[in-house]
Amino acid sequence: MPISISDYPVYLQDDYKLNREYLKSQGRQNEDQKVFHRDSLEISQLSKNREIVMDKIKHMVVQSAAALSDMRAGILKEIREEKGQYGYSDVVNACGLGYARMYSEIERRHENEQYYKADGTLLTKEEEIEWLDLQYDQEVVWQKSCARIAAQGQVFLGNIPEMPTKELEELEDSLYQAKDVYMKLYRESGQMGKPLFLQNYMFGNGQMYEVLNTLGNLQERV
Structure with a gap:
């Protein structure tokens, strides 16, 4: 069948239109793929960022000024439930045990993982121990102040002739002795794999505890 030259432009034009539409379609697909890839990367990065933030929150340590005193109070509560009451010897032992338990928690916490402060910066074991030492110093001041205030009240009431200054100083020394002994x-x-329990150690002398235990209702002051 004879073919006219005039037929060619028709077929060429149709092929051109098809190719142009195909190229446009491919371009749109490529652009869609780029957008999808970019969005996927953004979602992946957001997911990673979320995991990092959640991990930091999980490993964030908020250092409470009442942590050590709460630990000591919990130990004394157990003593009171068991014995009905407690004296200054129990208070001294509870302070030493509380320090050692919190120290052990810090060491376990930093064995294999990193922890962070509330502002997101890294918190080291040394910083936590330094903070714990400061809290123990404040606990010693608190216990000594409680005893001094109670003694002043007893002097005012005429129940004791004078302030037990010597016993108050011995109380401070006993509290630091308890810290050292319980850490030992x-x-x-830890070397033997045994848990740490409260002991009935006598730090200082018996006369000090006799004097301090007569100062008032200890259960309401510690």
Whole structure:
């Protein structure tokens, strides 16, 4: 069948239109793929950022000024429930045990993981121990102040002739002795894989505790 030259432009034009539409379609697909890829990367990065933030929140340590005193109060509560009451010897032992338990928690926490402060910066074990030492110093001041205030009240009421200054100083020394002894016990217990329990140690002398225990209702002051 004869073919006219005039037929060619028709077929060429149709092919051109098809190719142009195909190229446009491919261009749109490529653009859609780029957008999809970009969005996927953004979602992936957001997911990673969320995981990082959640991990930091999970490993965030908020250092409470009442943490050590709460630990000591919990130990004394157990003593009171068991014995009905407690004296200054129990208070001294509870302070030493509370320090050792919190120290052990810090060491366990920093064995294999990193922890952070509330502002997101790294919190080291040394910083936590320094903070714990400061809290213990404040606990010693608190216990000594409670005893001094109670003694002043007893002097005012005429129940004791004078302030037990010597006993108050001995109380401070006993509290620091308790800290050292319970830390030694903690390290020995850790080596043997044993838990740390309250002991009935006598720090200082018996006369100091006799004087301090007569100062008032200890249960309401510690």
